[in-house]
Amino acid sequence: MRRSHYKSVILGTGSELPSKILTNVALQKLVDTNDEWITTRTGIKERRILEEGRSNADMAHRAALRALKDAGLEPKDLDAIIMGTVSSDYPFPSSACVLENMLGARKVFSLDVNAACSGFLNALAVADSFIQTGMIKTALVLGSDVLSRLLNWKDRATCILFGDAAGAVVLGASNDGHRGILSTKLRTDGSYVKELYVPAGGSLKPATLETVRKNEHTITMNGKEVFKVAVRSMEEISREALDEAGVTVEQVALVIPHQANLRIINALAQRLKIPMSRVMVNLEKYGNTSAASVPVALDEARRQGRIHPGDVVLLNAFGAGFAWGAAVIRF
Numbered sequence: 269m270r271r272s273h274y275k276s277v278i279l280g281t282g283s284e285l286p287s288k289i290l291t292n293v294a295l296q297k298l299v300d301t302n303d304e305w306i307t308t309r310t311g312i313k314e315r316r317i318l319e320e321g322r323s324n325a326d327m328a329h330r331a332a333l334r335a336l337k338d339a340g341l342e343p344k345d346l347d348a349i350i351m352g353t354v355s356s357d358y359p360f361p362s363s364a365c366v367l368e369n370m371l372g373a374r375k376v377f378s379l380d381v382n383a384a385c386s387g388f389l390n391a392l393a394v395a396d397s398f399i400q401t402g403m404i405k406t407a408l409v410l411g412s413d414v415l416s417r418l419l420n421w422k423d424r425a426t427c428i429l430f431g432d433a434a435g436a437v438v439l440g441a442s443n444d445g446h447r448g449i450l451s452t453k454l455r456t457d458g459s460y461v462k463e464l465y466v467p468a469g470g471s472l473k474p475a476t477l478e479t480v481r482k483n484e485h486t487i488t489m490n491g492k493e494v495f496k497v498a499v500r501s502m503e504e505i506s507r508e509a510l511d512e513a514g515v516t517v518e519q520v521a522l523v524i525p526h527q528a529n530l531r532i533i534n535a536l537a538q539r540l541k542i543p544m545s546r547v548m549v550n551l552e553k554y555g556n557t558s559a560a561s562v563p564v565a566l567d568e569a570r571r572q573g574r575i576h577p578g579d580v581v582l583l584n585a586f587g588a589g590f591a592w593g594a595a596v597i598r599f
């Protein structure tokens with residue numbers, strides 16, 4: 269429920285894609301796979317891989333500078349930095365703190381949100397809530413992940429899916445009742461934790477020679493289960509977010525879904541009864557970039573002129589946890 273007369277409006281967006289491209293054909297040299305299988309099962313043709321020596325916060329920094337420039341603001345104008353990520357530079361402190369230092373933002377509080385592929389939706393909902401209460405006026409909200417560093421490059425079921433990227437949005441408080449974030453909805457179901465997770469490296473199973481030898485610091489996934497629950501859950505939460513916003517599917521100008529698998533996106537569009545011409549898809553170029561996928565696609569959609577003033581845009585995502593969410597925004 270909306271609690272005050274403040275709404276969060278998007279003042280700017282930005283993204284960063286590492287320049288190194290890994291194509292499906294190149295992957296054929298690493299694992300027993302082929303371009304045809306990856307393309308037909310996922311829609312992905314290539315993904316970006318962060319260069320050695322560069323960090324998640326590094327990537328987020330570039331996305332943040334672009335979003336701030338787009339918003340016409342400077343780091344000193346920020347009240348908060350909230351970053352969705354599961355691949356932070358260090359186990360602690362947060363990547364948001366590392367980023368804060370890189371930006372030279374000095375009057376902020378910064379925190380990471382751990383919600384895997386729905387990290388950005390969660391970060392957006394947190395920042396939006398702070399803005400609605402009047403606690404802050406301006407926030408930098410990011411989704412940024414380097415899953416290439418958490419992959420078992422011998423596991424063809426996972427290593428072909430993911431890529432690295434960062435996306436950022438600058439949110440500002442507004443009294444304009446018409447524009448802004450109209451609703452956010454979040455959900456989790458912890459009974460699925462082990463369907464998609466990194467088994468070791470946390471406090472339960474710290475790193476040992478054995479965990480490294482057994483590849484337990486890399487992503488383990490039951491793809492079929494993720495697929496099934498993702499389609500159903502994203503449809504459900506999208507409808508809830510639209511209901512709360514008082515908007516119908518027909519009024520949605522563009523859906524920006526999490527970019528994990530083209531078959532998931534097609535199924536979602538079919539269930540929502542929305543034509544693919546009103547759905548943003550860029551996963552063929554970047555693969556699944558985890559928390560970055562939605563803000564990167566949002567930034568790209570804006571730069572392609574696919575979002576106009578007054579347009580209603582629906583964002584949604586699903587991932588490990590399982591955690592999923594949706595947001596409705598009027599531009």
Ligand code: UT7
Nearest residue numbers: 301302305309385424425428491492494495528529586587
């Ligand atoms: O953001 C949230 C994170 N994750 C997701 O959203 C992922 C959701 N799941 C998916 O996208 C799909 O389940 C996958 C793309 C991961 C897999 O597609 P699938 O249609 O569910 O394939 P499958 O796992 O059932 O595998 C089918 C066959 C198997 O061979 P057999 O048993 O039929 O002989 C696999 O061994 O395809 C084989 N296979 C591959 N073959 C070539 C699995 N991975 C590959 C591969 N290349 N990379």
